[in-house]
Amino acid sequence: MAIIETSGLSRRFKDVIAVDDLTMAVESGEVLGFLGPNGAGKTTTIRMLAGIIRPTGGEAVVAGHRIDRDVEKLHEVIGMLTETPGLYGRLSARRNLEYFAGFYPIDDVSTRVEKYLKLMGLWERRDDRAGTFSKGMKQRLALARALMHEPKVLFLDEPTSGLDPEAASEVRQLIRRMQEEGCTVFLSTHNLAEAEMLCNRIAVIQTRLLALDTAESLRRRFFRRKVIVELQSPDPNILAVVKGLPFVQEARKEGSRLSVELMDSERNRPELVRAIVEAGGKVVTVSEEQYTLEQVYLRLMNEEKISDAQAHS
C-alpha cells in the first residue's frame, strides 16, 4: 500500500523551477532513496511532502493526509530531519528533545526522551549543551528529535552529509533499525553508494523524476559495470567475436582496449575472457569500470532529452 503518493507535484521559486511534475508512490515500510546532485530539488520535495512549503502545482498525500490541507494531522505522523540539525545550542540535549516532544501528544515525555537519548547513544551526555556536541552527535540528536514521536513516515534530508565515515555509518545503522521497526523512510542523498546500501528503491531526480526502480534494476539499466579488456595489440576480428557472444550487451573498441558491457558482470567475465583467448586475442589485463553518478545523470538526462525531442516531433 502506498503511504506517499504524489501527482504532478511541482514547485517554482519565481523563475526557478525547483521540482517539476513529480509523480511517484512510496510503499509503506519502504526505504526510498531520493538521489540527485545539489540543486536537484531534493530539499524542496521533502519540504513540500512535510507540509512546510506549499507546492505551486500538483498534489500529494502522505500517510492519508493531503499535504496542503491536513497539515497539523500530517505533522503528527511524520518526522523530519532537516538539512542542518537546527538544534538549540544553548539548551541541553535533553531539553532540546523535551521541547519538541511537548508539541506531540506524548504522555510521558521524560521516559520517551530517555528512550531516544539512549537509542542514539547520547544518554551520558544528556545534560550537556547541544552546542558542545560533535557533528555526528548533533546529527544523532536531531535524528532522535525526528523519531521520538514514532512517526509513520520519516523524511531524512542528506542525513550523512558532512559527517566523517564513522559517524555516517552510525547514522546508517540507525536508519536500518528504523526500517526494521516498520517505519517508511524517505531518504534524500547525493551519494549513490549510500542509496544502494540502504534503500529498497531509488528515485533519481534532477528537477524531474528521471528514474524510479530498485537499486538492482537501476544498476542493470544505468550503473552496469563495464569490463575493460586490454589486449597486447589491436585486433579487429576480436570485436566481432565479442559482439557475437549471447551475454554481451554492448562492446566497443578503443585502440587495443575493449570495453564490454555484460548481462552479469561476475558470471560472464570468465566466459568472455575464454572466448577472446580462443579467438586468438592476447589478454594483458582484465579490469572493471563503473559508471560514476555523474555519468548516470548524463545518461539519464540524455535519454530525457531524446524522449522530449521525440515527443515534440
Next chain:
Amino acid sequence: MTLRRIRNILRKEWGLLFTDPNSALLVTLLPFAVVGQFILYFWLAFRFGSEGMLGSSIFQTALEKLLQTIPEAAALPASEQLLVLLLNQFQFILLLIPVMIGIGIAAFSIVDEKLTGSLEALLATPVRTWELLLGKTLTGAIPAVLMTWISAGFFLLVISLLGWGNLSGLVLTPSWFLSLFLLTPAVAILSFMLGVIGSSRAKDSKGAQNIALIVVFPILALIGIQVTGIIWFTTLRTLVLALVIIAVDIIALRAAVHLFRRESIAIQWR
C-alpha cells in the same frame, strides 16, 4: 493541548532568555534606566525651568485640563501643579518599557531560529502558527508587564524619596491604574506581536527591529499630545485607548498569522 504547547514554548524561551546576558540585562535593568532618566529630567525641569514653562501658553492649556480632571491640584502652588502635570506623564512613559523590551526580545526570537534552522524543524511538528506566535509574544510580554509594574513601584518610591510623596495621591489617578493594568499589557502584546511579525519577515534581526520600532513613535506622540494639552487623557479616554489597543492586538495576531506564512519563515534563502 494549546495551553500545554504555549507553556512549553514559554519554558524554553525563558530558559534561553535568562541564560543570555544581553537579554537578561535588557529585561532587568532597562526599566529602571527609563524611570530614573525621566525622573531626572522632570526634577531638572521643576528646579530650573518651572518659571519659563509656567509662562508658556503650551503648558497653560495642559495645566487647565489637568485642573479640570484633578481639581484637588488647584490648591497647590503653581510650580507644584506643573510637577503634577509632568509626573502624570509617567502613565505613558512607563509604556516605553514594554515596547523596548518587546523590540529587544521578540525581534530576535524568530530571526534567530530562522538563522539556526531550528524553525524548520519546529514547523514540521504539529504546532499551530498562532500558538507559536502567541507563545513567542507572551515570552516577552509577561516579563515586560511585570517589569513595568515593578518600575511603577520604583517610580513611587523615588518620588517619595525626593520629598514629593504628598503629590502621589494626585498621580495615582484612576487613569493611572487603567493605564498600568489594561493599557500596559495591551501595548506589551502589541509591540511583541509587531516584533514577531517584523522578525518573521526580516532577513536579520536589525531589519526586524526597524519594523518593530514603529510602535515607539505613537507612544512618544501620546506623551507629546498630553503634555502640550492637546488632549488630556481622562479616565474614560484612557479606557477607550486601552480598548482600541486591545482590538488592534487581536487584529495584529490575525495579521501575524497571515503574514507568517510558514514558508517565508521556514526557508533561509541566501
